[in-house]
Amino acid sequence: MSTTVDTSHESMILTIDEAAAYLAIPKATLYTWRTRRVGFGPRAVKVGGCLRYRRADLDAWIVEHLEPAAGE
Numbered sequence: 001m002s003t004t005v006d007t008s009h010e011s012m013i014l015t016i017d018e019a020a021a022y023l024a025i026p027k028a029t030l031y032t033w034r035t036r037r038v039g040f041g042p043r044a045v046k047v048g049g050c051l052r053y054r055r056a057d058l059d060a061w062i063v064e065h066l067e068p069a070a071g072e
Helices: 016-023 027-035 055-064
Strands: 013-015 045-047 050-054
Touching: 013 016, 013 055, 016 027, 016 050, 016 055, 050 055
Parallel strands: none
Antiparallel strands: 013 050, 045 050
């Protein structure tokens, strides 16, 4: 049986440290969003008890939180 692995950047699974670095925010902010602002932060998944983030979900979250351009 053959298995293919998607190695594109969009499918990358990031640790919480990597996700925080990608968003240029403290890791504590991601934890706060998950516990105190439920539903605000980017989607995450627990893998073996550890938080992981798909890069595509981080990118989608960024797009959802873009401020409108001046004059819009």
